[in-house]
Amino acid sequence: SEDEKASLEKAARTVAIGGLKLAGEPDGIDPTAAIDAARAIGDVEDVVSPAPVPVVASAKLRNDGCRRGVALVTYARASDARRAVAELHRAMPGVGKRKAQKMKGALKAGAGGAVDEGVEMLWARALGGEGARPKSWRVIVRNVSFKAAEAEIRAAMSAAGFVWELTIPKDFHGKPKGFAFAAYTRKADAERAVKEVNATAIAGRQIAVDWAMSKHEYNEAQLKQKEEEGAEEESEEGSDGEDDDGSGSESESESGDDSGSEYESESESSSESESESSESDDEDEEAPEEDADPDAMTRRVMNTFLDSADANDGESDGKVKYASRKEARN
Incomplete structure:
Protein backbone atom coordinates (compact mmCIF):
# COMPACT_ATOMS: atom_id res chain seq x y z
CA SER A 1 0.00 0.00 0.00
CA GLU A 2 1.00 3.65 -0.29
CA ASP A 3 1.16 4.02 3.49
CA GLU A 4 3.48 1.04 3.78
CA LYS A 5 5.67 2.33 0.98
CA ALA A 6 5.90 5.72 2.68
CA SER A 7 6.77 4.03 5.98
CA LEU A 8 9.62 2.04 4.43
CA GLU A 9 10.89 5.13 2.68
CA LYS A 10 10.87 7.08 5.94
CA ALA A 11 12.81 4.33 7.70
CA ALA A 12 15.54 4.61 5.06
CA ARG A 13 15.71 8.37 5.76
CA THR A 14 15.98 7.85 9.52
CA VAL A 15 19.34 7.46 11.23
CA ALA A 16 19.72 5.90 14.67
CA ILE A 17 22.50 7.65 16.58
CA GLY A 18 23.88 5.82 19.60
CA GLY A 19 26.62 6.41 22.15
CA LEU A 20 24.71 9.30 23.73
CA LYS A 21 24.53 10.38 27.34
CA LEU A 22 20.78 9.87 27.50
CA ALA A 23 18.15 8.05 29.54
CA GLY A 24 20.26 7.79 32.68
CA GLU A 25 23.51 6.79 30.95
CA PRO A 26 26.44 7.98 33.10
CA ASP A 27 28.75 8.48 30.12
CA GLY A 28 28.55 9.14 26.43
CA ILE A 29 28.56 11.89 23.83
CA ASP A 30 26.61 15.04 24.64
CA PRO A 31 23.27 14.59 22.82
CA THR A 32 23.00 18.29 21.98
CA ALA A 33 26.40 18.23 20.24
CA ALA A 34 25.45 15.04 18.41
CA ILE A 35 22.12 16.36 17.15
CA ASP A 36 23.71 19.66 16.13
CA ALA A 37 26.25 17.67 14.10
CA ALA A 38 23.41 15.68 12.54
CA ARG A 39 21.50 18.84 11.59
CA ALA A 40 24.60 20.30 9.93
CA ILE A 41 24.61 17.45 7.40
CA GLY A 42 21.21 18.06 5.80
CA ASP A 43 17.59 19.07 6.26
CA VAL A 44 16.14 17.34 9.30
CA GLU A 45 12.41 16.61 9.43
CA ASP A 46 12.19 15.04 12.84
CA VAL A 47 14.23 14.18 15.95
CA VAL A 48 13.15 11.71 18.63
CA SER A 49 15.38 11.67 21.69
CA PRO A 50 15.72 9.29 23.34
CA ALA A 51 14.47 6.64 20.92
CA PRO A 52 11.62 4.50 22.30
CA VAL A 53 12.97 1.28 23.81
CA PRO A 54 10.70 -0.95 21.66
CA VAL A 55 12.07 0.69 18.51
CA VAL A 56 15.66 0.12 19.61
CA ALA A 57 14.85 -3.53 20.25
CA SER A 58 12.90 -4.20 17.04
CA ALA A 59 15.59 -2.50 14.92
CA LYS A 60 18.24 -4.74 16.55
CA LEU A 61 20.48 -1.77 17.20
CA ARG A 62 22.18 -3.40 20.17
CA ASN A 63 22.95 -6.47 18.05
CA ASP A 64 24.99 -4.26 15.74
CA GLY A 65 27.02 -2.73 18.57
CA CYS A 66 24.96 0.31 19.55
CA ARG A 67 25.55 1.31 23.17
CA ARG A 68 24.26 3.91 25.58
CA GLY A 69 21.47 6.34 24.70
CA VAL A 70 19.94 6.48 21.23
CA ALA A 71 18.27 9.26 19.24
CA LEU A 72 16.43 9.01 15.91
CA VAL A 73 17.03 11.67 13.27
CA THR A 74 14.83 11.69 10.14
CA TYR A 75 16.20 13.55 7.12
CA ALA A 76 14.25 15.02 4.23
CA ARG A 77 16.36 13.05 1.74
CA ALA A 78 17.72 9.51 1.82
CA SER A 79 21.03 10.74 0.39
CA ASP A 80 21.50 12.99 3.43
CA ALA A 81 20.75 10.04 5.72
CA ARG A 82 23.43 7.94 4.02
CA ARG A 83 25.92 10.80 4.30
CA ALA A 84 25.01 11.25 7.97
CA VAL A 85 25.84 7.62 8.73
CA ALA A 86 29.21 7.97 7.00
CA GLU A 87 30.07 11.22 8.80
CA LEU A 88 28.64 10.51 12.25
CA HIS A 89 29.59 6.86 12.76
CA ARG A 90 32.65 6.79 15.06
CA ALA A 91 32.68 10.61 15.24
CA MET A 92 33.30 12.53 18.49
CA PRO A 93 31.33 15.78 18.44
CA GLY A 94 31.71 17.85 21.56
CA VAL A 95 34.79 15.91 22.70
CA GLY A 96 37.92 17.97 23.43
CA LYS A 97 40.96 17.56 21.18
CA ARG A 98 43.12 15.98 23.86
CA LYS A 99 40.45 13.50 24.89
CA ALA A 100 39.66 12.71 21.25
CA GLN A 101 43.32 11.87 20.60
CA LYS A 102 43.29 9.57 23.61
CA MET A 103 40.14 7.86 22.33
CA LYS A 104 41.66 7.39 18.86
CA GLY A 105 44.72 5.87 20.47
CA ALA A 106 42.51 3.38 22.30
CA LEU A 107 40.78 2.51 19.03
CA LYS A 108 44.09 2.02 17.27
CA ALA A 109 45.16 -0.39 19.99
CA GLY A 110 41.91 -2.28 19.43
CA ALA A 111 42.61 -2.58 15.68
CA GLY A 112 39.31 -1.16 14.55
CA GLY A 113 37.07 -3.78 16.12
CA ALA A 114 34.23 -3.28 18.58
CA VAL A 115 34.32 0.00 20.47
CA ASP A 116 35.71 -0.43 23.97
CA GLU A 117 33.58 0.56 26.94
CA GLY A 118 35.92 3.42 27.76
CA VAL A 119 35.76 4.97 24.29
CA GLU A 120 33.16 7.69 23.81
CA MET A 121 32.08 8.10 20.21
CA LEU A 122 28.95 8.07 18.14
CA TRP A 123 27.42 5.00 16.59
CA ALA A 124 25.21 5.56 13.52
CA ARG A 125 23.13 3.25 11.35
CA ALA A 126 20.08 3.57 9.12
CA LEU A 127 16.82 2.53 10.76
CA GLY A 128 15.58 0.83 7.60
CA GLY A 129 16.51 -0.09 4.05
CA GLU A 130 19.72 -1.82 3.01
CA GLY A 131 21.71 0.47 5.29
CA ALA A 132 20.06 -1.23 8.27
CA ARG A 133 21.69 -4.57 7.41
CA GLU A 289 20.02 -11.34 7.25
CA GLU A 290 18.89 -12.86 3.98
CA ASP A 291 15.16 -12.97 4.57
CA ALA A 292 12.85 -13.75 1.72
CA ASP A 293 11.44 -10.31 2.40
CA PRO A 294 14.37 -7.97 3.19
CA ASP A 295 11.93 -5.25 4.28
CA ALA A 296 10.37 -7.43 6.99
CA MET A 297 12.50 -5.97 9.78
CA THR A 298 11.88 -2.42 8.56
CA ARG A 299 8.14 -3.01 8.66
CA ARG A 300 8.36 -4.29 12.23
CA VAL A 301 10.48 -1.31 13.22
CA MET A 302 8.15 1.26 11.68
CA ASN A 303 5.05 -0.40 13.10
CA THR A 304 6.64 -0.20 16.53
CA PHE A 305 7.73 3.36 15.85
CA LEU A 306 4.26 4.48 14.79
CA ASP A 307 2.61 2.65 17.68
CA SER A 308 4.78 4.54 20.14
CA ALA A 309 2.95 7.52 21.62
CA ASP A 310 6.29 9.20 22.23
CA ALA A 311 7.16 9.02 18.56
CA ASN A 312 3.79 10.29 17.35
CA ASP A 313 3.46 13.47 19.34
CA GLY A 314 4.03 16.55 17.22
CA GLU A 315 5.27 14.83 14.09
CA SER A 316 7.64 16.63 11.75
CA ASP A 317 7.99 19.73 13.90
CA GLY A 318 11.76 19.39 13.92
CA LYS A 319 11.89 19.50 17.71
CA VAL A 320 13.43 17.00 20.05
CA LYS A 321 10.81 14.80 21.71
CA TYR A 322 11.59 13.42 25.13
CA ALA A 323 10.48 10.11 26.55
CA SER A 324 9.88 11.56 30.01
CA ARG A 325 9.77 14.82 31.93
CA LYS A 326 12.92 13.79 33.75
CA GLU A 327 14.74 13.45 30.42
CA ALA A 328 13.43 16.84 29.31
CA ARG A 329 14.90 18.46 32.44
CA ASN A 330 18.32 16.89 31.72
Missing part, protein backbone atom coordinates in the same frame (compact mmCIF):
# COMPACT_ATOMS: atom_id res chain seq x y z
CA PRO A 134 25.48 -4.04 7.36
CA LYS A 135 26.05 -7.68 8.33
CA SER A 136 24.56 -8.63 4.98
CA TRP A 137 27.16 -6.58 3.13
CA ARG A 138 30.31 -8.02 4.72
CA VAL A 139 33.40 -9.18 2.87
CA ILE A 140 36.41 -11.11 4.07
CA VAL A 141 39.87 -9.78 3.26
CA ARG A 142 42.38 -12.63 3.14
CA ASN A 143 46.16 -12.82 2.89
CA VAL A 144 46.59 -9.59 4.85
CA SER A 145 50.14 -8.78 5.87
CA PHE A 146 50.72 -9.03 9.61
CA LYS A 147 52.45 -5.67 9.35
CA ALA A 148 49.44 -3.93 7.79
CA ALA A 149 48.05 -1.16 9.99
CA GLU A 150 44.32 -0.78 10.59
CA ALA A 151 44.39 2.57 8.78
CA GLU A 152 45.97 0.96 5.71
CA ILE A 153 43.35 -1.77 5.54
CA ARG A 154 40.49 0.68 6.06
CA ALA A 155 41.85 3.01 3.38
CA ALA A 156 42.16 0.18 0.88
CA MET A 157 38.65 -1.12 1.52
CA SER A 158 37.21 2.41 1.49
CA ALA A 159 38.03 2.58 -2.22
CA ALA A 160 34.81 0.58 -2.72
CA GLY A 161 32.65 2.73 -0.43
CA PHE A 162 32.10 3.71 3.18
CA VAL A 163 33.42 1.01 5.52
CA TRP A 164 30.91 0.92 8.36
CA GLU A 165 32.87 -1.61 10.37
CA LEU A 166 36.33 -3.12 10.05
CA THR A 167 37.19 -6.13 12.19
CA ILE A 168 40.74 -7.47 12.43
CA PRO A 169 40.74 -10.69 14.49
CA LYS A 170 43.73 -11.29 16.75
CA ASP A 171 45.12 -14.35 18.48
CA PHE A 172 45.55 -14.71 22.23
CA HIS A 173 48.92 -12.97 21.94
CA GLY A 174 47.22 -9.90 20.52
CA LYS A 175 48.70 -10.40 17.06
CA PRO A 176 46.62 -10.14 13.86
CA LYS A 177 45.67 -13.43 12.25
CA GLY A 178 46.18 -12.39 8.65
CA PHE A 179 42.63 -11.58 7.59
CA ALA A 180 39.91 -9.03 8.25
CA PHE A 181 36.19 -8.37 7.77
CA ALA A 182 34.83 -5.18 6.23
CA ALA A 183 31.13 -4.30 6.47
CA TYR A 184 29.46 -1.80 4.15
CA THR A 185 26.09 -0.07 4.24
CA ARG A 186 25.21 -0.85 0.63
CA LYS A 187 25.27 -4.08 -1.36
CA ALA A 188 26.77 -2.25 -4.34
CA ASP A 189 29.78 -1.20 -2.23
CA ALA A 190 30.44 -4.78 -1.09
CA GLU A 191 30.15 -6.01 -4.69
CA ARG A 192 32.59 -3.30 -5.78
CA ALA A 193 35.06 -4.41 -3.11
CA VAL A 194 34.94 -8.00 -4.36
CA LYS A 195 35.40 -6.92 -7.97
CA GLU A 196 37.81 -4.00 -7.70
CA VAL A 197 39.70 -4.23 -4.41
CA ASN A 198 40.37 -7.95 -4.82
CA ALA A 199 43.93 -8.70 -6.00
CA THR A 200 45.18 -5.24 -4.99
CA ALA A 201 47.98 -4.82 -2.45
CA ILE A 202 48.02 -3.69 1.17
CA ALA A 203 51.39 -3.09 2.80
CA GLY A 204 53.09 -4.66 -0.21
CA ARG A 205 51.08 -7.88 -0.15
CA GLN A 206 48.33 -8.91 -2.56
CA ILE A 207 45.00 -9.52 -0.86
CA ALA A 208 41.98 -11.61 -1.78
CA VAL A 209 38.50 -10.20 -1.18
CA ASP A 210 35.33 -12.29 -1.20
CA TRP A 211 31.89 -12.34 0.37
CA ALA A 212 31.96 -13.38 4.02
CA MET A 213 29.91 -16.48 4.75
CA SER A 214 27.92 -17.37 7.83
CA LYS A 215 28.48 -20.66 9.66
CA HIS A 216 25.38 -22.16 8.10
CA GLU A 217 26.42 -21.18 4.58
CA TYR A 218 29.97 -22.36 5.15
CA ASN A 219 28.91 -25.76 6.51
CA GLU A 220 26.55 -26.30 3.59
CA ALA A 221 29.28 -25.36 1.11
CA GLN A 222 31.76 -27.74 2.75
CA LEU A 223 29.22 -30.57 2.77
CA LYS A 224 28.49 -30.04 -0.90
CA GLN A 225 32.20 -29.90 -1.69
CA LYS A 226 32.86 -33.19 0.14
CA GLU A 227 29.95 -34.88 -1.64
CA GLU A 228 31.31 -33.77 -5.01
CA GLU A 229 34.81 -34.95 -4.11
CA GLY A 230 33.45 -38.30 -2.96
CA ALA A 231 31.65 -38.78 -6.26
CA GLU A 232 34.83 -37.94 -8.19
CA GLU A 233 36.92 -40.35 -6.13
CA GLU A 234 34.49 -43.21 -6.77
CA SER A 235 34.70 -42.61 -10.50
CA GLU A 236 38.50 -42.56 -10.55
CA GLU A 237 40.49 -45.80 -10.41
CA GLY A 238 43.49 -45.86 -8.16
CA SER A 239 42.33 -42.88 -6.10
CA ASP A 240 43.90 -42.95 -2.67
CA GLY A 241 41.05 -40.93 -1.21
CA GLU A 242 43.24 -38.30 0.32
CA ASP A 243 41.36 -35.23 1.44
CA ASP A 244 43.64 -32.26 0.93
CA ASP A 245 41.10 -29.49 0.52
CA GLY A 246 42.52 -27.75 3.62
CA SER A 247 39.10 -26.78 4.87
CA GLY A 248 37.48 -27.16 8.26
CA SER A 249 34.18 -26.47 9.89
CA GLU A 250 33.73 -23.71 12.42
CA SER A 251 33.38 -26.17 15.26
CA GLU A 252 36.71 -27.75 14.25
CA SER A 253 38.40 -24.38 14.22
CA GLU A 254 37.02 -23.43 17.58
CA SER A 255 38.15 -26.71 19.13
CA GLY A 256 41.72 -26.08 18.08
CA ASP A 257 41.95 -27.99 14.76
CA ASP A 258 44.34 -25.86 12.77
CA SER A 259 44.25 -28.04 9.65
CA GLY A 260 41.93 -25.78 7.72
CA SER A 261 40.14 -22.47 7.42
CA GLU A 262 36.77 -21.15 6.42
CA TYR A 263 38.10 -19.94 3.11
CA GLU A 264 40.88 -21.29 0.93
CA SER A 265 43.81 -18.95 1.32
CA GLU A 266 46.12 -17.83 -1.42
CA SER A 267 49.14 -18.25 0.85
CA GLU A 268 50.16 -20.81 3.43
CA SER A 269 50.62 -18.28 6.21
CA SER A 270 47.22 -16.73 5.65
CA SER A 271 45.60 -20.16 5.56
CA GLU A 272 47.20 -21.10 8.88
CA SER A 273 46.08 -17.88 10.50
CA GLU A 274 42.54 -18.14 9.17
CA SER A 275 42.22 -21.71 10.42
CA GLU A 276 42.83 -20.54 13.97
CA SER A 277 39.90 -18.19 14.20
CA SER A 278 37.96 -17.21 11.09
CA GLU A 279 35.08 -19.39 12.21
CA SER A 280 35.44 -18.52 15.90
CA ASP A 281 35.38 -14.81 15.22
CA ASP A 282 32.35 -13.49 17.05
CA GLU A 283 31.54 -11.15 14.22
CA ASP A 284 30.96 -14.07 11.86
CA GLU A 285 28.80 -16.20 14.11
CA GLU A 286 25.53 -14.52 13.23
CA ALA A 287 24.34 -15.23 9.71
CA PRO A 288 23.68 -12.19 7.54
